[in-house]
Structure formats: structure tokens, C-alpha cells
Amino acid sequence: MNKTIGIFGGGQLGRMMAQAALPLNIQCTFFEASADCPSAALGTVYSSAAEHGLQNFIQSADVFSLEFENTPLADVDVLTQSKALHPPRQALAIAQNRLQEKALFDALQIPVAPYKAVDSLDSLQAAVAELGLPIVLKTATGGYDGKGQFVLRSADQIDQAWAELGPAGSLIAESFVTFSREVSIIAVRGQNGDVKTWPLAENHHHHGILSHSIVPAPNSIDLQPVAQDYITRLLNHLNYVGVLTLELFVTEKGLYANEMAPRVHNSGHWSIEGAVCSQFENHVRAVAGLPLGSTEVVRPTVMVNIIGQHPKSEDVLALNGAHLHLYNKTEREGRKIGHITLMPNDSRELTSLCRQLAKILPNPLALSEDMSI
Amino acid sequence: MNKTIGIFGGGQLGRMMAQAALPLNIQCTFFEASADCPSAALGTVYSSAAEHGLQNFIQSADVFSLEFENTPLADVDVLTQSKALHPPRQALAIAQNRLQEKALFDALQIPVAPYKAVDSLDSLQAAVAELGLPIVLKTATGGYDGKGQFVLRSADQIDQAWAELGPAGSLIAESFVTFSREVSIIAVRGQNGDVKTWPLAENHHHHGILSHSIVPAPNSIDLQPVAQDYITRLLNHLNYVGVLTLELFVTEKGLYANEMAPRVHNSGHWSIEGAVCSQFENHVRAVAGLPLGSTEVVRPTVMVNIIGQHPKSEDVLALNGAHLHLYNKTEREGRKIGHITLMPNDSRELTSLCRQLAKILPNPLALSEDMSI
Numbered sequence: 001m002n003k004t005i006g007i008f009g010g011g012q013l014g015r016m017m018a019q020a021a022l023p024l025n026i027q028c029t030f031f032e033a034s035a036d037c038p039s040a041a042l043g044t045v046y047s048s049a050a051e052h053g054l055q056n057f058i059q060s061a062d063v064f065s066l067e068f069e070n071t072p073l074a075d076v077d078v079l080t081q082s083k084a085l086h087p088p089r090q091a092l093a094i095a096q097n098r099l100q101e102k103a104l105f106d107a108l109q110i111p112v113a114p115y116k117a118v119d120s121l122d123s124l125q126a127a128v129a130e131l132g133l134p135i136v137l138k139t140a141t142g143g144y145d146g147k148g149q150f151v152l153r154s155a156d157q158i159d160q161a162w163a164e165l166g167p168a169g170s171l172i173a174e175s176f177v178t179f180s181r182e183v184s185i186i187a188v189r190g191q192n193g194d195v196k197t198w199p200l201a202e203n204h205h206h207h208g209i210l211s212h213s214i215v216p217a218p219n220s221i222d223l224q225p226v227a228q229d230y231i232t233r234l235l236n237h238l239n240y241v242g243v244l245t246l247e248l249f250v251t252e253k254g255l256y257a258n259e260m261a262p263r264v265h266n267s268g269h270w271s272i273e274g275a276v277c278s279q280f281e282n283h284v285r286a287v288a289g290l291p292l293g294s295t296e297v298v299r300p301t302v303m304v305n306i307i308g309q310h311p312k313s314e315d316v317l318a319l320n321g322a323h324l325h326l327y328n329k330t331e332r333e334g335r336k337i338g339h340i341t342l343m344p345n346d347s348r349e350l351t352s353l354c355r356q357l358a359k360i361l362p363n364p365l366a367l368s369e370d371m372s373i
Numbered sequence: 374m375n376k377t378i379g380i381f382g383g384g385q386l387g388r389m390m391a392q393a394a395l396p397l398n399i400q401c402t403f404f405e406a407s408a409d410c411p412s413a414a415l416g417t418v419y420s421s422a423a424e425h426g427l428q429n430f431i432q433s434a435d436v437f438s439l440e441f442e443n444t445p446l447a448d449v450d451v452l453t454q455s456k457a458l459h460p461p462r463q464a465l466a467i468a469q470n471r472l473q474e475k476a477l478f479d480a481l482q483i484p485v486a487p488y489k490a491v492d493s494l495d496s497l498q499a500a501v502a503e504l505g506l507p508i509v510l511k512t513a514t515g516g517y518d519g520k521g522q523f524v525l526r527s528a529d530q531i532d533q534a535w536a537e538l539g540p541a542g543s544l545i546a547e548s549f550v551t552f553s554r555e556v557s558i559i560a561v562r563g564q565n566g567d568v569k570t571w572p573l574a575e576n577h578h579h580h581g582i583l584s585h586s587i588v589p590a591p592n593s594i595d596l597q598p599v600a601q602d603y604i605t606r607l608l609n610h611l612n613y614v615g616v617l618t619l620e621l622f623v624t625e626k627g628l629y630a631n632e633m634a635p636r637v638h639n640s641g642h643w644s645i646e647g648a649v650c651s652q653f654e655n656h657v658r659a660v661a662g663l664p665l666g667s668t669e670v671v672r673p674t675v676m677v678n679i680i681g682q683h684p685k686s687e688d689v690l691a692l693n694g695a696h697l698h699l700y701n702k703t704e705r706e707g708r709k710i711g712h713i714t715l716m717p718n719d720s721r722e723l724t725s726l727c728r729q730l731a732k733i734l735p736n737p738l739a740l741s742e743d744m745s746i
Binding site: 022290321324343 | 392395396397398400414415649650658662663664666667669671672686687690691693694695696697698699701716
């Protein structure tokens with residue numbers, strides 16, 4: 001079996017997919033604007049900017065997947081005339097539209113914060129009346145890292161909010177949720193319908209970017225089966241093949257779904273060393289029609305992102321049990337350019353490792369001294 | 374740090390080194406006759422058959438290593454005029470000459486089976502008289518998988534043995550050792566002199582080729598410190614940098630050194646999943662001048678070679694916790710074309726997994742039903 005998998009996107013997620021595919025004699029190709037993207041070390045990159053780029057990419061592989069969740073549906077529609085895409089187009093389309101996503105959560109009885117669709121000044125005023133304030137107004141499609149969002153704290157901001165986001169046409173107004181922490185669940189579904197789930201990750205952010213994930217999420221024994229149930233509903237409903245991620249808020253009323261990502265996820269990078277089979281290998285296995293591997297945890301793990309600037313490799317590798325994953329990306333503020341996996345034996349060692357790491361990383365992160373595993 | 378490591382050889386060992394190097398943003402290049410060698414997926418291959426191939430290879434990287442222990446010393450001598458090689462030339466030269474190797478073991482008081490140098494019919498007769506029969510006569514250099522060897526069982530074979538091997542000039546006559554099992558120890562030494570050792574592997578052969586390795590070797594608690602001491606003597610004496618392997622026989626009189634390999638080793642492939650830091654990553658770290666990683670075992674592991682013919686990937690991956698490593702090599706009798714890592718929870722699961730694996734592999738191996746971990 002020497003299948004080739006074509007991947008929409010060529011970032012670090014594609015790079016790590018291809019790394020997992022190589023030992024299975026599975027080759028990857030990529031569809032990406034930039035020829036020197038992180039995936040380029042591991043397979044041919046077909047330029048999405050070039051003439052016939054898409055057609056050449058489609059001819060380059062047997063089966064297709066994605067690592068970029070904003071993959072244009074128009075490209076997918078050309079692809080699926082001749083080749084299969086995993087995950088399915090529908091999952092991608094829903095993940096690209098916040099209103100459709102919330103509607104799916106509702107339909108599958110997965111709790112979400114109260115929300116209303118907004119497509120006019122009138123409907124925005126009605127949403128404010130119904131949901132109360134504060135609310136966050138978002139464009140239904142597009143938007144990234146806080147762009148395309150407006151936080152409405154008082155009624156006199158309604159006109160300004162509408163002026164800013166109204167031109168997008170389709171908006172969503174969401175109530176604020178009071179949550180104690182954010183977690184994510186990652187699962188994989190094979191072509192035969194098998195589902196396997198990794199343990200919940202507890203995710204910590206810094207300036208809106210994932211700083212680090214702790215797996216298994218502390219005190220999550222009761223949450224795990226609930227989250228597993230939710231993501232399994234999504235996978236089966238969508239007849240999904242591959243890895244799916246569901247971000248959740250831990251609230252007093254239980255887990256609330258935030259959003260889903262139809263792909264491998266930053267909060268699953270820990271699984272390269274921390275699980276018997278990583279999210280990347282299981283995604284590749286699913287897309288290639290192979291049996292899924294065990295998602296069992298080998299050892300509790302903390303994954304720390306490298307953001308903006310590289311630390312010295314020798315400093316990181318001197319930490320006991322540390323694994324370094326660099327993405328071959330240039331430094332830029334706020335950019336994810338690598339990650340570090342720590343596998344401490346206990347909370348005390350975790351605290352010590354995180355203190356050392358905080359000194360080594362050029363950028364301050366949300367690493368605190370009171371983490372536990 | 375974006376160092377490039379140039380590797381003599383381009384087989385599966387180079388492939389797995391480059392896989393370990395990639396996440397550290399370390400690129401590899403290779404010097405190998407065949408352009409479609411297993412390492413080719415991960416770096417530029419400079420043909421050892423091409424004009425200026427060696428010079429181009431030397432210019433392609435910052436620091437050099439090897440995965441092929443028969444790397445010509447003449448090539449190394451050209452290289453070391455301008456660039457550094459890890460491990461050192463001396464280690465390679467000694468490993469390429471059985472007489473020098475035994476002399477080093479003697480000098481470092483590492484026990485070996487009785488042996489004699491043979492360079493004439495007279496000295497062969499003297500060796501037989503001194504060592505007794507049977508003995509195995511080997512060429513001091515060259516020879517592979519039983520070639521260049523003659524097993525002498527009776528004195529009337531002396532003339533025939535000399536006729537066959539005498540033209541090689543320099544021979545070694547070795548006593549047979551009665552041993553209960555064969556083990557190997559793998560260690561790594563950093564540029565700062567740090568030494569780390571993985572646990573002993575118990576190695577099982579089939580028709581002279583490694584079939585599988587069990588790690589840690591069962592009942593090896595008393596052997597481990599002895600083996601560690603031996604390999605540490607070798608590493609320090611040679612001022613070695615990188616991974617070194619020492620094959621040993623377990624005899625009634627203790628451990629006897631068989632031979633050393635100045636490189637990563639088939640009996641260390643288990644460490645990709647089974648150890649915190651694999652032999653490949655630690656070799657790369659050592660060659661690049663980085664701190665060494667922990668050689669601690671994550672879980673007891675069995676590594677099974679795929680020899681000659683590929684099994685169906687889906688059959689292997691259906692085994693609980695199995696990892697598949699294919700080398701992108703064509704099938705040929707007796708050829709190592711991949712390996713499988715099993716990480717059973719206990720002896721019962723090991724037995725079950727090995728029985729299943731024996732049914733899946735096209736080639737019968739030395740997998741038996743009475744293995745233990």
C-alpha cells in the first residue's frame with residue numbers, strides 16, 4: 001500500500017501529518033500558497049497561486065484531507081468531482097459558519113451559550129433585548145484571532161457595532177459564558193465507523209493564542225464521558241472520517257460547546273509523545289482507510305507553544321524529558337513557530353519544569369507556577 | 374540553529390535519523406550510491422558513484438556522521454580535512470577490523486572469546502592447536518552475514534579453510550562460545566562527555582538475521598551495570614561522539630563482547646516509541662552538539678523486523694498498540710524492509726500479540742510462543 005494523501009494547506013499541521021505518514025510508506029502532497037511552507041520538507045507543494053495549481057494537486061494524490069480549516073469550498077467542489085475528501089465537505093462547511101455550527105450543536109443537543117442570528121439593525125436590537133448585555137457580536141463566516149468581533153457592553157454601542165460588522169451580512173450574537181476553564185476533546189473516526197477519543201486537554205491562552213495544554217485535563221473524570229458523548233454525536237452525524245476537535249467551556253451548568261475544528265488541533269500536539277498513537281498518525285490512518293491506533297495516554301503531558309521567537313534549542317533539550325518540535329517558520333510576533341512537550345512524573349516536577357521553561361522562552365506565556373497534573 | 378548533518382549512507386538508519394532531526398530544524402544530506410534509497414524522502418542524496426559526489430556531499434553539510442559502518446576510510450580522510458565526523462575515524466577503523474576490535478576489547482579488559490590472529494597456514498595450524506576445535510575463521514576486514522567465514526570442525530579442514538580465506542591476508546580464528554543468549558547495549562556520548570545508556574536488548578535471530586529484540590532484556594538486572602561499564606569504557610577511550618552499539622553473549626562466565634557497531638543499531642529501533650528519547654534523536658543531538666535526552670524506558674517493548682516481504686499494513690495496525698515502520702524498500706529475500714514495535718502490558722499480551730503477528734508476517738521469524746518480558 002503506497003497511497004498518497006493530498007492535503008489542503010501546508011503549515012505545521014501538514015508537516016506533522018506527513019511525519020506520521022512517512023513510516024507507513026504514505027506520501028503527502030500539499031496545496032499551499034507559499035512554496036517554503038513548513039510542510040515542504042516532506043512532500044511536493046502545489047501552489048494555490050499558480051495556474052492549474054489545483055488541477056495538478058488533485059492529480060498528485062489518491063485521497064485528500066486538509067489541515068487548513070478555511071480551505072475554500074469551491075476548491076473542495078472541484079476536487080470531489082473526481083477524488084474523495086476526508087473529512088466530508090459538510091463538516092468543513094459547517095465549521096466555516098458559526099450559525100450553522102451552533103445550529104448543529106443545537107440539533108444534536110450539545111449545550112451552547114444562548115445566541116441569536118443577526119442580519120439587520122433590528123435583529124441586533126432584538127438580540128440585545130433577548131440575550132441581555134454583554135454580548136459578543138461575530139461575523140458568521142471568516143474572522144480569526146479576535147478579528148470580525150465586537151464586544152457589546154452597553155446599548156449605546158449597538159449602532160457602532162452594526163456599522164462595523166453589519167456589512168458582513170450574516171452575524172451571530174452570543175451571550176457571554178462564565179466558565180472556570182477551557183478544555184478540548186479530540187477524536188478520530190475511521191472509515192468503518194470506529195471512534196477513538198483522546199483525553200480532554202485543559203487549554204491556557206495568552207493574548208488570545210494557545211499558550212499550553214495539560215493532558216489529561218486535571219479533575220476531568222466526570223467531564224470526559226460527557227465530552228466523548230458530544231464529539232461522538234458530531235462524528236457519527238457527519239459520517240466523519242479523520243480527526244475532529246471540539247472546544248468546550250467548563251461552566252457551573254456543565255460543558256458548553258464553543259466551536260469545532262474539522263482537523264488535527266494544537267491542543268492535540270501532546271499526543272505525538274504522550275499517547276500510544278498520535279492525532280497525526282490516527283488522522284492519516286483514517287484518511288488512508290487503515291485501522292485506528294490506541295489513543296491511550298502513555299504519560300501525563302504538558303504541551304507548551306513556542307510563539308514569536310525561538311528559544312535556544314540547547315536550553316530546551318537540557319530539560320529532563322523535553323521534546324522539541326520546530327516548524328521551520330520565520331519568527332514573527334504572535335506566530336506559532338514550534339512547541340515543546342514535557343512529560344513530568346508528578347506535579348512537583350511539572351512546576352519545576354515550567355519554571356525553567358518560563359526562563360528559557362523569549363516570550364512570556366501563561367505558564368504559571370501553580371499548575372497541576 | 375539550523376545545522377545540516379551529512380550522513381555517509383542512505384538506508385533506513387539514515388531515514389530514521391533524519392526523521393528524528395526534522396523536528397529540531399536539523400536537515401540531513403546523504404552520501405549513497407542509489408538515488409532512491411530509503412533516506413531520499415528526507416534530504417538530498419549525493420551519489421557516491423558520481424564525479425565530485427564526495428566533494429559536493431562535503432559541501433552540503435556542517436557536520437558529519439554515518440549510518441553505514443563500511444564507510445570507506447579514504448572518504449573519511451578527505452572529509453576530515455575540512456569538516457568534523459562523529460563518531461571519530463578511529464572508532465570506524467577499529468569496527469572495520471576484527472583484530473583491532475578484539476585488541477581494543479582486550480586493552481579495555483572487556484572479556485572476549487579466545488582468539489588468535491592468522492596470516493599464514495602455519496599460524497592457522499598454531500591457532501587450531503592453541504584454541505582447540507571447533508573454531509570459526511573470519512577475514513579481519515569485510516565479510517557480512519556469514520560471508521568471509523569458515524567453521525572449522527576437524528583438523529582435516531585446515532587446508533580447505535586456508536585455501537578459501539587465506540587470500541584475504543589477515544584472518545582471525547575465534548573459539549566458539551557457549552552462550553545462553555545474545556544481548557546488545559546501546560549508548561550515546563555527547564560532545565561534553567555525557568554518557569547515557571539504554572537498557573539491554575535481548576536479540577533473537579533467524580537464519581543469521583535479527584528477527585526481534587525484547588527490551589529491557591528479561592532477567593538482565595545484574596547484566597545491565599556490567600554492560601554499561603563496558604560500553605562506557607569504549608566510549609570514553611575513543612572520545613566517541615554519537616551512538617555506539619556493543620553486541621554481547623551471555624555465558625556462564627558472564628558477558629563476552631562479540632562486536633561493536635559505531636552507529637545506531639537495529640536492536641535499538643524499539644527506542645523510537647519505547648524510550649523517552651530514541652537512539653536516532655540522541656545520535657542527532659550528540660552530532661549537533663546538543664544536550665542528550667533521557668534514555669529511560671517508557672514501556673517494555675518488542676521490536677520485530679519485517680524481512681523480505683511486506684505484511685498488509687492494515688493487519689499490522691489492527692494489533693493493539695502496534696507501530697509500523699516501513700523503509701520504502703523493495704522486497705527481496707532476507708532484506709530488512711521495515712519493523713514493527715509492540716508495547717504489550719504484560720507477558721500474556723506479548724504472547725498473544727506475537728502469535729497474531731506470526732500469522733500476519735509473510736516470512737516465518739523466530740517469534741515463539743514462550744517469550745516473556
